[in-house]
Amino acid sequence: MIGFLAGLGLAVILGWLAFVVLGWVVAAPLSVWVGGATGALVVLVARNTLPLRGMVALLAPFGVMLPALALRHMTMGAGLPVVPFATLEILVFLVLYVAFLTSAIGLVRLDAYRIGYAPLPVAVMVLAVCLYGFLTGNWFLPLVAVLGQALWLSGWGSSNWFDHVTHVLLVPVALVVLILRLI
Amino acid sequence: MVSGDIFILALALISMALSAYALWRDETLNWVFAVPRPLAPEPGDAPLFETLFDYRPEKGVAHSPAIVANDETLSVLWFEGSSEAQPDIEIRRAVLDEGPEGWRTGAPETFLTSEALGRAFDPGQLVVTLGNTIQNDAAERSLYATVVSVGGWAMASIAEVQMKGVQPVRARKLDLSPFLNRSFLVRSPMVAYGDGSHALPAYFEMGSTYGALVRLDAEGRVRDQRRISGIGVKPIQPMIVVLDEMRALAFLRDFEDSGQLYLSRTEDGGRHWTLAEATDIPHPNAPVAALSLSGGRILMARNGGGKRSALLELAVSADEGDSWQVIHRFKREPGEARYPMLRRLVDGRILLAYSHHGKRGVRVVLFNEAWVAAQ
Numbered sequence: 377m378i379g380f381l382a383g384l385g386l387a388v389i390l391g392w393l394a395f396v397v398l399g400w401v402v403a404a405p406l407s408v409w410v411g412g413a414t415g416a417l418v419v420l421v422a423r424n425t426l427p428l429r430g431m432v433a434l435l436a437p438f439g440v441m442l443p444a445l446a447l448r449h450m451t452m453g454a455g456l457p458v459v460p461f462a463t464l465e466i467l468v469f470l471v472l473y474v475a476f477l478t479s480a481i482g483l484v485r486l487d488a489y490r491i492g493y494a495p496l497p498v499a500v501m502v503l504a505v506c507l508y509g510f511l512t513g514n515w516f517l518p519l520v521a522v523l524g525q526a527l528w529l530s531g532w533g534s535s536n537w538f539d540h541v542t543h544v545l546l547v548p549v550a551l552v553v554l555i556l557r558l559i
Numbered sequence: 560m561v562s563g564d565i566f567i568l569a570l571a572l573i574s575m576a577l578s579a580y581a582l583w584r585d586e587t588l589n590w591v592f593a594v595p596r597p598l599a600p601e602p603g604d605a606p607l608f609e610t611l612f613d614y615r616p617e618k619g620v621a622h623s624p625a626i627v628a629n630d631e632t633l634s635v636l637w638f639e640g641s642s643e644a645q646p647d648i649e650i651r652r653a654v655l656d657e658g659p660e661g662w663r664t665g666a667p668e669t670f671l672t673s674e675a676l677g678r679a680f681d682p683g684q685l686v687v688t689l690g691n692t693i694q695n696d697a698a699e700r701s702l703y704a705t706v707v708s709v710g711g712w713a714m715a716s717i718a719e720v721q722m723k724g725v726q727p728v729r730a731r732k733l734d735l736s737p738f739l740n741r742s743f744l745v746r747s748p749m750v751a752y753g754d755g756s757h758a759l760p761a762y763f764e765m766g767s768t769y770g771a772l773v774r775l776d777a778e779g780r781v782r783d784q785r786r787i788s789g790i791g792v793k794p795i796q797p798m799i800v801v802l803d804e805m806r807a808l809a810f811l812r813d814f815e816d817s818g819q820l821y822l823s824r825t826e827d828g829g830r831h832w833t834l835a836e837a838t839d840i841p842h843p844n845a846p847v848a849a850l851s852l853s854g855g856r857i858l859m860a861r862n863g864g865g866k867r868s869a870l871l872e873l874a875v876s877a878d879e880g881d882s883w884q885v886i887h888r889f890k891r892e893p894g895e896a897r898y899p900m901l902r903r904l905v906d907g908r909i910l911l912a913y914s915h916h917g918k919r920g921v922r923v924v925l926f927n928e929a930w931v932a933a934q
Contacts (some may be wrong), residue, residue: 378731379681386682424683433677433684433708480737481766482788489737493783495585497577506571515563517569525577535780536732542566544738 377533383419385438386431391415392446395453404453412450435545437534440524442543448516459514463557469524470550473542498525501537563781588774588783590828592801593751594792598907599715599853599928607908610662613656615920620648623746624912624921626902627652627694628701633904635912635922636670636692638700641909645856648688652725655923662925672726676706679720679727684708695719696749697757698779701814704745706732713764716740717861734781735773739763746846748797748902750829753804758829760797760809763775768793768814773828787811787823787851788837794821796846800857800880804828807848811835820861822880840883848899850909853928855879859913860899863888871896871913875931887932893914 395411400411422428452458477487491497501520509518524540527533534540566685594887614621616639624637632856633655640648650671656663690705690712702720705712715819717740721729735743742765749757750772750852759773770787787797793814802805805828813819820842821835840861844873856877863872863885870891902910909931912923 385907393915426685429677429683430685430708431678432682433686436684437734437739449608466753477737481784482763482769483767483786485786487784487786490784493781495578495581499574499581502574503571504569504580510571511560512563513563515567515570518567521572522574522577525574527582529577529581531778531780535776535782536734538736538737542737 377530381440381532382432382436383423385443386423386435387415387419389415389431389435389438389448390418392450395450399453403407405455408450411543416471419446433515435543437539438521439534439540439543441541442525444516444520445546445549446525446545460518461514463554464552465512470547471482472555473546473550476538476542477544477547489536489538492536498528498537570735578714579801589752590830591753591804592807592828593676593753593755594801594803595851595903597851597853599904600932601929602885603668604927604929605726606927606931606933608924608926609662610922610924611662611910612653612921612923614653614667614922615916620714620918621921622914623691623898624914624920624923625693625900626910626912626923627689627697628902628904629642629694631700633910634665635921635923637912637914638692639667640687640688644690644707645920646688648690648691649673654928655872668725670918671702671704671720671722671727673706676704676720676727676730677719679730679914680718680732681729681754681772690715691744693745693748695779697775701779703759714741714758715744715764717743717759717761717921718744733759734785735761735771736763736765740797743763743771743924747798748850748900750799750801750807750830751900762795762797764795764814768795770794770811770823770835771796772799772809774829785829785832787822787832789813789821789834790819791815792821792835792837794823795836797823798847798849799829800849802855802879805907809835810838810847810849810859810880812842812846813837813845814844818842818865819892820847838880841868843868845895845897848901848911850901850903852931858901858909858931859883860901860913862897869917870893871899871915873911873931873934886931891917894919 393410394414407516424444505517528537619641621639634652636652639651652670654665679684682692688707700722708720711816716732734739747760762770772785773781776782794811797809798811811847819837820827820840823832823835849859862868871889873887874885896915899913
């Protein structure tokens with residue numbers, strides 16, 4: 377199951393990449409369908425090739441958030457309604473996440489990553505995300521948090537909840553979105 | 560109330576149910592060390608000191624030996640290849656077998672390659688090179704290997720590898736850092752707890768650099784990790800010696816090259832560790848090995864004689880590491896003697912493995928406490 381989920385995560389990321397590239401030449405929703413199919417096909421056919429094994433080594437664990445954001449972007453491309461994140465939300469997330477990563481490399485004594493192994497702190501954090509989603513009317517983050525909790529509990533993937541709901545690539549993704557909104 | 564709000568409330572309810580299950584299932588970690596109680600030598604015991612294995616490859620490196628002892632075999636593992644961190648590095652082993660006529664050493668053989676390990680992951684992963692590898696004391700025929708998929712040692716991960724003969728059949732990376740589990744490495748043997756569980760001493764090489772004690776659950780998944788850090792130093796490769804149920808020492812290599820050996824202490828079973836402080840033991844930027852002797856003494860294998868020392872020596876402390884008496888110095892050879900590992904056999908005898916000739920050879924010696932007492 378872990379292998380299947382990692383393959384699924386990789387297929388979504390590759391599908392999103394194909395969707396973005398195809399978006400330059402093909403209009404949505406065709407780019408969404410062709411991109412998604414390309415991602416799935418590449419993983420099915422070439423999962424044991426060096427480039428894909430390299431991508432797994434480089435990017436795994438994929439978690440829920442990164443593929444969910446990719447699917448969300450493709451959903452928007454397909455013309456379905458999606459509640460956008462506010463610029464302030466992305467900015468606050470970026471600051472908090474960089475602080476979290478800073479604590480992980482030992483620059484401060486607090487080790488925030490460590491609490492992602494324990495059930496009680498995870499329970500509080502997931503409920504806090506649900507409350508935030510309820511107050512802002514955005515169900516995307518609660519969905520990711522609860523899916524991440526379910527996978528964390530199932531033992532399929534990382535034993536740390538943060539690995540299911542975050543990914544270091546979120547830093548460049550958030551930066552790019554913020555810069556694009558400034559331009 | 561709109562449908563989105565109802566959906567979020569449903570998610571919150573699901574989350575509460577999942578949390579209740581997680582709390583019910585969770586097993587509280589036991590923080591009471593298993594205390595090793597080696598037997599003192601009998602008055603009639605003859606001192607024993609013999610070299611079991613001495614190996615130098617025709618070319619390239621052979622370094623970082625580890626002793627693997629299980630019900631079936633006793634063996635020494637090391638990494639070997641053209642040069643450290645190169646793609647041709649593989650883990651090799653020699654089986655040590657004791658028969659009626661004494662010890663026999665099997666021919667060195669390939670045990671684990673990057674290619675085979677990459678295939679053992681699910682899904683398969685690229686593994687570029689291998690590094691320090693140790694025995695997983697919590698599972699039969701299982702190892703912890705330092706693996707690199709991209710970059711150098713600072714981008715390494717720790718993989719738990721299940722072996723069948725000389726083939727890896729299953730592998731997974733330990734979930735230790737939000738940087739995609741990067742920058743954690745292993746070197747020192749595991750620490751046993753009173754309930755039969757084990758902890759893995761590890762170290763993080765990115766940023767400020769620190770040692771860590773990794774607690775694992777019954778399935779071998781990471782359940783907690785505690786830092787062993789310092790200020791102004793880079794304490795790595797914690798070598799943990801248990802003193803009693805709650806107290807232990809962690810001897811640490813300073814990656815910052817201060818020329819001193821560092822020490823951290825715990826008094827609550829490993830939950831908290833003091834900031835690493837310099838000992839008065841001059842030591843190069845290299846790891847030490849240590850284990851408990853009878854009578855509460857500690858045996859340490861280290862590089863004696865200062866910051867640039869290439870010599871290996873054995874020292875004993877009778878006061879929990881406050882002072883040391885050197886009992887044996889190994890003979891000087893070209894190149895450095897480095898990366899000692901000490902393991903005690905079931906019958907009480909002690910194995911010491913180390914690399915020599917500047918990472919270009921591996922040696923294993925066997926001795927007993929009677930020999931230690933006679934020095």
